[in-house]
Amino acid sequence: MAQSKYTTHLGMVDILPDEVRKWQALENLIRIEAEKFNFEEIRTPIMEQTELIVRGLGQLTDIVSKEIFAFSRGEDNYVLRPELTAPVVRSYVENHLDQRGGSQKLFYIGPMFRAERPQKGRQRQFHQFGVEVLGSDDAVADVEVISFMIHIYQKLGITNTTLKLNSVGDPESREKYKAVLKSHLKPNFDKLSEISQKRFEKNPLRILDSKEEEDRPFIETAPLITEYLNEESRTHYSKVKEYLTDLGIQFEEDPYLVRGMDYYTKTAFELISPDLGAQDALAGGGRYDLLVEEIGGQPTPAVGFAAGMERLIIACEELGIPLGTEKSVDVYIVTLGDAARKWGVSKLPELRMAGLSATMDYMGRSMKAQMKDANRENASFTIIVGDNELNEEKFTLRNMKASEESSLPFDEILANLEYLYVD
RNA sequence: GAGCCCGUAGCUCAGUCGGUUAGAGCGCCAGGUUGUGGCCCUGGAGGCCGUGGGUUCAAUUCCCAUCGGGCUCCCCA
Known part of the structure; x- marks a missing residue:
């Protein structure tokens, strides 16, 4: 360790x-x-x-x-x-x-x-x-x-x-019962466990709760509080x-x-x-x-x-009762190159304001590593951005569960993802 | 306060009848795919074998102590 x-x-x-x-x-x-x-x-x-x-x-x-x-x-x-x-x-x-x-x-x-x-x-x-x-x-x-x-x-x-x-x-019932219980236990006080002897004066009721073997016979024969209510x-x-x-x-x-x-x-x-x-x-x-x-x-x-x-x-x-849900994120932006990275940083707030959870790589990793990370983070979608997408102003939206991709302007991507946060 | 058990990689655990560079699976990182995850293959990083002392030519291994953890008694949620 x-x-x-x-x-x-x-x-x-x-x-x-x-x-x-x-x-x-x-x-x-x-x-x-x-x-x-x-x-x-x-x-x-x-x-x-x-x-x-x-x-x-x-x-x-x-x-x-x-x-x-x-x-x-x-x-x-x-x-x-x-x-x-x-x-x-x-x-x-x-x-x-x-x-x-x-x-x-x-x-x-x-x-x-x-x-x-x-x-x-x-x-x-x-x-x-x-x-x-x-x-x-x-x-x-x-x-x-x-x-x-x-x-x-x-x-x-x-x-x-x-x-x-x-x-x-x-209190009235309890005082009455305490007196009865004490007079029941008193003759055998010396045989009670040490802890029960301590409780005898101050809180004899707790003796009933004792798990000490030597107390058992006296507890079993004791009068019950329910009889003295x-x-x-x-x-x-x-x-x-x-x-x-x-x-x-x-x-x-x-x-x-x-x-x-x-x-x-x-x-x-x-x-x-x-x-x-x-x-x-x-x-x-x-x-x-x-x-x-x-x-x-x-x-x-x-x-x-x-x-x-x-x-x-x-x-x-x-009992095998599942609690909570797997971690997940709606959108993971995968970027290639500095321009794309800059674009991604600027789009995250828009996604979040639209009600989606969104993240991207913070470590400047390869595309493959980013995809792997998106998978690990249980992302529903990735938006893949490189020079091609930036030039065409159409971005690759990948449905990670279905492994399907489409190429769309960012506004349409937002519209497409709206259903994710309806409930 | 008392008893029992356990400390080897991030996690789960092998192993060493005392002897050169301590292993596996999973996880992590990278490559195989110069723009694509989950499967597969390859490689890599990562351990003062909990800590201190003793015995010994030699200790992760044996002994003692200590610290940490777990379970139990008591009691409680």
């Missing part, structure tokens, strides 16, 4: 032109489909105040305790955003978006940063798209959010996914399930599904794909009815999800 002096940081990758075409195709799809759901795009800064992320996600979460890129400059503390729910909520509060009336239905696409060990489907700079609906406590909002998430994958043809669903309850949470949960069923969206209830951020309440969900390897979550989200208030706004119920762009691309590749 020839090493270059400068490289990207660990877990941060260049997205090269051939890849970018795939990304653009996905981003276009997401924007078009979001519009159908009447979600509006929001863009927030890459960096936030550290305190927002710490308060928003929770001091004890893995993300905050060991995965954030943070630094300070003067008085200010900066953090590269590890997710976008807290920043979107910050923006909602800071910009008084509630004053726009109704519920706010927002979506985003952009880079996030977490300082983890990279592996398949996991990078330090990665990209998510997602949705946040603020201002509604109605189960319809939960279901619309889930529906949009599923919709994107279905549009692409990724259908072998599993939607996992749970309710982690509202109060009236309100239970009703909300059953409405979500009812709407999903009506929509024909299959789901799998998973009472052990507990998500990594502290802000979740009631609905929690994840979309899993068997095509991703160890990192099998395509997307995840849930309701967070307390976060807006936590960040300093009026109490505002909200629900959202985030999905991994890289994992989406992996899934498409595993």
Whole structure:
């Protein structure tokens, strides 16, 4: 491997032109489909105040305790955003978006940063798209959010996914359940894994999510949170399930599904794909009815999800789903000699103003090399110009796919090519 | 934070049981066609065999370290 002096940081990758075409195709799809759901795009800064992320996600979460890129400059503390729910909520509060009336239905696409060990489907700079609906406590909002998430994958043809669903309850239900869970685990506290022992006081729900072998017997016999939901949470949960069923969206209830951020309440969900390897979550989200208030706004119920762009691309590749188009150019001007070259340079702007994409050789190469380059660039047409053409004021228009040529004045060439950009 | 695997040309990979000028396919450049691409033929450029040290008469090959990459655990998108 020839090493270059400068490289990207660990877990941060260049997205090269051939890849970018795939990304653009996905981003276009997401924007078009979001519009159908009447979600509006929001863009927030890459960096936030550290305190927002710490308060928003929770001091004890893995993300905050060991995965954030943070630094300070003067008085200010900066953090590269590890997710976008807290920043979107910050923006909602800071910009008084509630004053726009109704519920706010927002979506985003952009880079996030977490300082983890990279592996398949996991990078330090990665990209998510997602949705946040603020201002509604109605189960319809939960279901619309889930529906949009599923919709994107279905549009692409990724259908072998599993939607996992749970309710982690509202604060009242959760406190009650936490107490029950702790008294269940307490007698065997010493037998729990080290990490679960740490979580016991601060966030016992996360113990349910443990994959440690020694925790399994105690998790399996633990009471389920869904049995301890109060009236309100239970009703909300059953409405979500009812709407999903009506929509024909299959789901799998998973009472052990507990998500990594502290802000979740009631609905929690994840979309899993068997095509991703160890990192099998395509997307995840849930309701967070307390976060807006936590960040300093009026109490505002909200629900959202985030999905991994890289994992989406992996899934498409595993399933053989083509993304984006081949690179191509409408017209490649092939020139012979200085006069022709000058003519070509002067005609490129006219072609472009007429709506065509157009290019020519920048390296002074032979005609054969220019033709080869035109082929490589996937040019639909070449215009071949030499002294003969300049004298006659008729230029050779070659259809590269059909290998047919005609000799025409430049105006007629333009007219002939018009159909290329009609749509 | 822990474990496993891998570093030879731009890419994918051979190879050297330690011994003169390190190979293939693809890609790139040029010629075959003094004005014509995709196929074919010929030629060319391009490697301190990741880096440093050790063993040896001799290291790309063996040993150690280091750096880089990949996968996994944990957690998450």
